[in-house]
Structures are given as C-alpha cells and as structure tokens.
Amino acid sequence: MNERLEDIAAAMVMAGKGILAADESSGTIKKRFDSINVESTEDSRRDYREMLFRSTEAMSNCISGVILFDETLRQKAADGTPLVDIIRASGAVPGIKVDGGAKPLAAHPGETVTEGLDGLRERLSEYHGLGARFAKWRGVIAISGDLPTGGGVRANAHALARYAALCQEAGIVPIVEPEIVMDGTPGDHSVDRCYEVTEWVLRTVFAELFDARVNLEGTVLKPNMVIDGKNARKASVEEIAEKTVRCLKATVPASIPGIAFLSGGQSDEEATAHLSAMNAGYDLPWQLTFSYGRALQAACLKAWSGKSENAAAGQRAFTHRARMNGLAATGNWNSDMEKTA
Ligand code: 5MM
DSSP: OOOHHHHHHHHHHHOEEEEEOOOOHHHHHHHHTTTOOOOOHHHHHHHHHHHHHTTTTHHHHHHHEEEHHHHTTTTTOOOOBBBHHHHTTTTTTEEOOOOOOEEEOOOTTTTTEEEOOOTHHEEEEEEEETTEEEEEEEEEEEOBTTOHHHHHHHHHHHHHHHHHHHHHHTTTTEEEEEESSSSSSSSSHHHHHHHHHHHHHHHHHHHHHHHHHGGHHHHHOOOSSOOOEEEEEEOOHHHHHHHHHHHHHHHHTTTTOEEOOOOOTHHHHHHHHHHHHHHHHHSSSSEEEEEEHHHHHHHHHHHHHTGGGHHHHHHHHHHHHHHHHHHTTTTTTHHHHHHHH
C-alpha cells in the first residue's frame, strides 16, 4: 500500500467506490441490534461485521474504505483471520473512528462539542501500527431555535482541525465530519436554513484547517447534504442536489480530493438518488461519493437478523446497496435499477 497521504486519500475517493461507515460505538450498535432483537455481544458484533467484510463482490467493486470502531480493528474473524486483513484483501483501506463522542458544551445549552483530543497522538500511533490508514472524527451541530451559536460552531471546527493535524503527523488521512443533523429535535428546519448553517460551518471548518496547517490534498470531507429536517421533508431530489452542490462549491477548496457524504437518516434510496443527481448534473472539482452508515447497512441488518443461516441474504442486501451507491458515485443510478438489480 502506498503510504503518501495524498495517495491514500485518492484511493478512498476513487471513482465509482465509496466508504462503508461501520464504526458504530457500543451504544449505537446496541440500538441497531435492539431494532432486530439481537443481543449486542462481542461475538454478535464480530459476526455481523465479518459478514459485511466478507461480501466479496461489494467490497471489491464498490467499497474503497471501511471505518471501524476500536473493538473491530482488534477483532479476529471466526477462523482467526484479523478483520483488518479481510478488509485489506478486498482492496479497501481500513480506517478508525477516533473521536470520543459529542458531549454537552459548557455554557451552551443544547449544543455539544466532540471530545477525544487528549492522548490522541499516542492512540493514532497505535492505530497506524494496527493497520489503520485513515481516521474519522464527527462534530455534531444541531439546528433548533437560535442554535447553533458561534461558540458551538467554532468549538467543533477547532477540535476537527486539531484532530486532522494530529492524524497527518501520524501518516493517517483525516476524514473531517461536521454533521448538521437532519433528524434532531424539532427537525422542522427548512432546506434553506440547512444551507445557511452548512455554509457557515464549512467556512469555519476550512478556516480552522488552514490555521492548523492541515494538508487539504491529504484530507477527505464528510459533510451532510443540504436537506430539510426530518419533520419538514418537502424538497425534491433536484433541489437538494442543486443546493448541496452550490453550498459545497462556495465553501470547499478544490484541493480537497473528495467529499464523501453521510446519510444522516435519509432513506436508503433517497441517499442514493441525491448522490447520483449531483454526480450526473454538475461539473465538480472533487470526487463526490458516499460514506454511509445507516443507508448502506439498514437492509442488510434486517435481512441478517442475527441468524447465521441468513448471512447470505444479509450479504445480498448489502451488495445491492453498495452497487446502487457505487453507480450513484458516477451519476449512473436510476430508480429502475432498484427493481432489476
Ligand atoms: C456508523 O455511525 C457512525 C458512528 O456513530 P456513533 O459514534 O454515534 O456511534 C457515524 O459517525 C457515521 O459514520 C456517520 O454519521 C454517517 O452515518 P450515517 O448513518 O449518517 O450515514
């Protein structure tokens, strides 16, 4: 594997492939397993993720990188093969979530700042030794009433920049993920309010990255799409695509090699349709792809339902979504493919 940051980043956003976000922390994976009545244990988490990573067709053809949680990076498959080796053998790059989660921001009711900078240099060095070549840190920005505030936006952007600089020092590509949440409370904001906040947050993030001396050619951005809140969904696919591209062009330097969206609570097909519309309809200075968690895994999780005899069905469901999103990453998806694929 080539070790230049720029080459790793380029491999992560190569045309027609995208990133599988399988970095659910213990609390989040428990929630996902609760929804299918499966107990979350070290073994059940391993079995589920092993099933994903052994989906050869999806992994080899559509997945460029996989974001892992600390436990998974250290886990072995049932036959003793490290899960990281299975990911590498498929040609995908293993990555690691290094943030410690969003915690209440002092003196800013309703806002959070993501923690995890203390000791990060040492953890990154260990993760590099374990095979991770990129990392992820997610800042969470909620829209409600008068929120976000300048203090909340700056605190999250600053933490993202300090994280990104530490990653690059360790030879690890940072995925910078400032998420303006669509499924928070009350979730009734308009697409234009999302545009306004996304533009503000991205401008602040790139100013902080500049001050922190982060090499943008060795960085991947993972933003939300410009989309209305979950309780106000009215905007069309075309409007979301147009506003997202306009907002990104206004804020994201062309030196960023690629942008890999989060799905944020969109349905599987919406997340695919929006990505495809952007790639099909616009000239873009960066690769535009996916780094989906829920929108890649929801159908697979349901098909698997914790039963080993359903592993093949789970893999089929994952492969289908990965293929649809791979097509969307080059603007070649259409809804008929959902039926025939
Ligand atoms: C897979 O979920 C990731 C980890 O979440 P927690 O730290 O809350 O457990 C999450 O950061 C994810 O990578 C992004 O939000 C994208 O996932 P979605 O589901 O929004 O595509």
